[in-house]
Amino acid sequence: MRRNWKKLLAGLIVLVLVVAFFVPLPYYVTRPGSADKLDPLVSVEGYSSNGKGVFRLVTIAMGQANIYSYLAAKVLPYQELEKESDVRGEHETDEEYNVRQLSLMNQSKNNAIQVAYKAAGKSVKVEYRGVYVLSVMPDAPAAKYLAAGDLITAIDGKSFASSAEFIKYVRSKKVGDKVEVSYKHEDKSEKASIELIDIDKKGTPGIGISLVDDQKLVTDPKIKIDSDKIGGPSAGLMFTLEIYNHFGDTDWTKGRNIAGTGTIDVDGNVGRIGGIDQKIVAADRADAEIFFAPDDTVTAELKKVEPGAVSNYEEAVKTAKAIDSKMKVVPVKTFQDALDYLKTVKAK
Structure with missing residues (x-):
């Protein structure tokens, strides 16, 4: 009889553990994602990338929390918990959230194309x-x-x-x-x-x-960007650099492994993004040598929401130091700032 009770108890424990794995909590867990090469994602008709090195976009991995990932995020470094209500809008479904993220990426991509083409003297119409x-x-x-x-x-x-x-x-x-x-x-x-x-x-x-x-952008030469699996606007700056690197004779990578982040608008201004610390970790894991970080101005409105908020650049420097990274973190306010810095970099 006692043996049967032990088997029943063990079975209940296993059931509880399994159920806990599949039951979602009203939180999302974010952590360092990947640092993907941009060259395979960008193709310009009649042109190939000049880069002997690489430009990389950096991602954050995000998933619905269960009890195990929730507890892990409480103790593991560079994992964060976000309330479901802070990630998705009121009444926003999973499908609508995904559509919104893809729309943000599409707008960012269009901005990147316009900035890069105009800088290279190429034709682009909206x-x-x-x-x-x-x-x-x-x-x-x-x-x-x-x-x-x-x-x-x-x-x-x-x-x-x-x-x-x-x-x-x-x-x-x-x-x-x-x-x-x-x-x-x-x-x-x-x-x-x-x-x-x-x-x-x-x-x-x-x-x-x-x-x-x-x-819809009409460009000459034609361009194709494979970004279907990427959401959000934060790769704007790096897409701009990759596209621009297809034109002219200059290798703007300087033969180096370069990562970075930041939104881009049609005037080439680089904007603040979320999760800069996690992106620094992801870039460091990919052995990036240079990391471009938005040198944004912390507004009074942001200070009200996040009293301890600092610029993306300041947070990036702090994180790079904390993980003992050898990456050079470079502050940028505009696309031109990134180019001006790369002009000073010695090619490998």
Whole structure:
């Protein structure tokens, strides 16, 4: 009888351990990811990369926490816990989160192409295609028709040159009015009559979606960037450097192993990103010699949210010192700052 109780207890313990592994907690765990070579991801028609060295984008690995990963993140260095509500927006589904991340990467990629092509004196034009749907309010009439990833091409038969014009037109209507929405869902053209709702409880009419401009770049020479598996905007600076390195005779890698991070806007300004300490660890593991870090200004608004916040560059230097890295951490505010630094680097 005692032996049976022992077997039953052992079975229950095993069951609890297995269940604990599969039950998700309302947290995400982030940790150092990979430091991927950019050359295989970028192809420019008629040009090849000049680099004898490499430019690398750096990632952060993120996954839903279970009890084991939660406890591990509490004790292991450079692993962080983030509340689910801080990662995803209110009512945002997994699909909508992924669409948002891919949209951020796409915008970052487009910015990188524009900055690099303009710097190299190459042709690049922007074509506006419509409004890209990032998410839909679950209780809005639009939820019956629209989904994250859809492309709205017209309202009441009218096309627009920007999302600002789109919003202005919708807000010229009244709550309860219906508009005819022309959109593409999985490349299939659709139309739907959708009732406008009060989107802010202040009487402002809207469809009930979050949106962003969908743009297509027309370049000469043609370019292709394989970024389908990469989300977020933080690789902007490094994509710009890799693209620019295809033009001219200069090897901007200087034969070295170069990593970095930072958003990029169409004017070449480098912006702040999250998880800079984890990215330093990932780059160091890839034996990077140089790391470009955003030298951002810590705003008063950020200080209110994070009283101890410092610039990405300061945090990167602190982390590199803590892990005894030999990487040279370089502060950059613009794409040109990165080029100016590389001009001073002796080629291998």
